[in-house]
Amino acid sequence: MVCSDSYGFTRYSLMLAKERVSCRFYKKSCIFAAKFRKNRKQSKFKIKMAEDVFKKIVSHCKEYGFVFPSSEIYDGLAAVYDYGQNGVELKNNIKQYWWQSMVLLHENIVGLDASIFMHPTTWKASGHVDAFNDPLIDNRDSKKRYRADNLIEDQIGKYEEKIAKEVAKAAKRFGDKFDEAQFRATNPRVLENQKKRDELHARYTEAMQGPDLAALKQIILDEGIVDPISGTKNWTDVRQFNLMFSTEMGSLSDATNKIYLRPETAQGIFVNYLNVQKTGRMKLPFGICQIGKAFRNEIVARQFVFRMREFEQMEMQFFCQPGTEMKWFEYWKKARLAWHKALGMGDENYRYHDHEKLAHYANAATDIEFHLPFGFKEVEGIHSRTDFDLSQHEKFSGRSIKYFDPERNESYVPYDVETSIGVDRMFLSVMCHSYTEETLENGETRVVLKLPEALAPVKCAVFPLDKKDGLPELAHEIVDNLKFHFNTHYGDPKDSIGKRYRRQDAVGTPFCVTVDHETPKDHKVTLRFRDTMEQERVDIDQLRSIIEDRVSITSLLKKVANEIKNY
Ligand code: GAP
Numbered sequence: 001m002v003c004s005d006s007y008g009f010t011r012y013s014l015m016l017a018k019e020r021v022s023c024r025f026y027k028k029s030c031i032f033a034a035k036f037r038k039n040r041k042q043s044k045f046k047i048k049m050a051e052d053v054f055k056k057i058v059s060h061c062k063e064y065g066f067v068f069p070s071s072e073i074y075d076g077l078a079a080v081y082d083y084g085q086n087g088v089e090l091k092n093n094i095k096q097y098w099w100q101s102m103v104l105l106h107e108n109i110v111g112l113d114a115s116i117f118m119h120p121t122t123w124k125a126s127g128h129v130d131a132f133n134d135p136l137i138d139n140r141d142s143k144k145r146y147r148a149d150n151l152i153e154d155q156i157g158k159y160e161e162k163i164a165k166e167v168a169k170a171a172k173r174f175g176d177k178f179d180e181a182q183f184r185a186t187n188p189r190v191l192e193n194q195k196k197r198d199e200l201h202a203r204y205t206e207a208m209q210g211p212d213l214a215a216l217k218q219i220i221l222d223e224g225i226v227d228p229i230s231g232t233k234n235w236t237d238v239r240q241f242n243l244m245f246s247t248e249m250g251s252l253s254d255a256t257n258k259i260y261l262r263p264e265t266a267q268g269i270f271v272n273y274l275n276v277q278k279t280g281r282m283k284l285p286f287g288i289c290q291i292g293k294a295f296r297n298e299i300v301a302r303q304f305v306f307r308m309r310e311f312e313q314m315e316m317q318f319f320c321q322p323g324t325e326m327k328w329f330e331y332w333k334k335a336r337l338a339w340h341k342a343l344g345m346g347d348e349n350y351r352y353h354d355h356e357k358l359a360h361y362a363n364a365a366t367d368i369e370f371h372l373p374f375g376f377k378e379v380e381g382i383h384s385r386t387d388f389d390l391s392q393h394e395k396f397s398g399r400s401i402k403y404f405d406p407e408r409n410e411s412y413v414p415y416d417v418e419t420s421i422g423v424d425r426m427f428l429s430v431m432c433h434s435y436t437e438e439t440l441e442n443g444e445t446r447v448v449l450k451l452p453e454a455l456a457p458v459k460c461a462v463f464p465l466d467k468k469d470g471l472p473e474l475a476h477e478i479v480d481n482l483k484f485h486f487n488t489h490y491g492d493p494k495d496s497i498g499k500r501y502r503r504q505d506a507v508g509t510p511f512c513v514t515v516d517h518e519t520p521k522d523h524k525v526t527l528r529f530r531d532t533m534e535q536e537r538v539d540i541d542q543l544r545s546i547i548e549d550r551v552s553i554t555s556l557l558k559k560v561a562n563e564i565k566n567y
Contacts, residue, residue: 114268
């Protein structure tokens with residue numbers, strides 16, 4: 001009773017033979033096996049579809065001036081990208097939305113713009129020189145380099161996937177009668193995979209303390225993890241790899257001049273904490289926020305702008321009285337999620353991922369994850385960093401960074417809650433969510449970026465129907481009036497109106513205005529809405545009021561303010 005197939009059903013059928021199952025049950029099993037194959041094919045198909053969509057998004061970003069590979073004429077530079085004419089507008093809008101949500105919606109938050117280069121002792125104090133490492137491993141056959149922790153986490157993920165599949169299969173089979181908790185507690189295959197997963201997780205967690213590099217390698221060998229490219233287990237030892245880029249400052253290139261490109265913007269805030277607190281007469285609790293570039297020599301940089309070697313962060317450090325940090329941690333968890341959700345990209349696409357294993361300086365940490373084509377991924381981190389950073393800088397600089405609390409009549413080092421979001425990951429989330437392919441009634445397809453309107457690079461495009469009867473002049477006049485209020489472009493009449501609409505759809509312009517031969521007579525234009533493609537005849541004087549409210553960052557801020565006022 002062996003019905004072998006490419007999905008490993010040989011083992012399953014042999015098991016049936018061993019158990020001397022009845023013919024009826026065998027038939028059922030074969031049907032079940034066929035269904036399993038179908039589901040497996042479907043899920044492989046889904047993964048493939050997601051990969052295809054992601055590839056399309058990457059090429060769309062290039063074709064429409066959002067993101068280019070860096071120095072492309074020299075074949076590019078790995079994991080470094082440049083933002084084009086539309087990309088920079090979208091990115092600036094994201095930054096403006098974030099910045100204003102911090103400094104306008106919170107009276108006790110102020111901004112800062114610190115340098116990328118900092119005194120090298122900063123990185124000793126912060127722990128980055130000694131501990132900002134990834135454990136790397138090479139495969140001798142493929143010559144590819146991997147993060148050992150990623151290989152093991154993927155393996156843990158495989159056990160979890162197996163369990164999830166068993167549960168999904170059973171849920172489908174038993175329908176409403178399905179008791180998931182009981183199934184998980186009794187099904188032999190689930191229990192076996194759960195045991196393997198838990199044992200591996202425990203070994204991995206222990207090996208990462210330190211970390212114990214030999215133990216990490218042993219796990220990779222014991223689990224039989226193979227290189228996805230060569231398919232072999234010909235691994236080198238695991239080594240530590242510091243992620244900071246370094247260079248020399250000044251003309252001498254000796255070790256004393258070694259300087260780092262900051263791997264996070266946060267330390268610029270910590271070293272300026274006293275400056276801001278004193279010159280701004282800030283009272284606890286208060287926050288300092290900053291947007292800026294950060295650099296990490298990532299071993300495995302992948303998934304386009306998701307993991308880059310040069311990227312941008314928007315970070316805010318919220319300083320508070322010791323003992324109040326958990327209250328503020330909860331506040332910022334909710335406030336940051338409200339900021340994301342106000343964009344209208346689907347509440348179901350977000351989730352928190354609370355950290356089980358905390359960094360030595362943190363007493364709570366969570367990620368906000370967004371559903372990208374390659375799964376739920378971290379876009380933002382919220383960490384309760386205690387007084388670790390300020391205390392370290394106090395120790396290494398020898399200067400007091402204490403706050404005198406007039407209410408408590410005592411001095412102490414404040415505690416800190418950090419919110420840290422990657423601009424590029426946010427950009428990618430917005431692009432992935434907005435990219436849409438639609439089949440129209442006439443059978444044509446259109447690619448449209450359904451961007452949140454306030455983030456769109458261009459808010460309105462004005463088209464003269466053709467070159468005659470002063471229509472271009474009238475269109476220019478409309479652009480000249482609207483451009484002070486939101487980004488408005490003129491669309492040359494050399495292309496058909498349909499083509500001009502498609503081009504604006506592809507860059508996500510929410511409104512198009514067409515000036516036609518009736519316009520000089522009735523002072524009206526056709527206003528087209530991007531998402532519905534509906535068209536409306538409106539008076540030129542109404543354009544600003546119709547569009548402005550929908551495309552302004554203020555409209556988003558109002559939503560956030562309304563949500564967070566009760567937190
Ligand atoms: N100061 C805390 C900190 O830097 P992190 O979790 O390492 O924490 C915060 O980074 C955010 O920065 C991440 O949630 C992510 O959005 C972004 N980020 C980190 N590394 C990145 C990379 N290599 N490429 C793009 N974005 C990155």
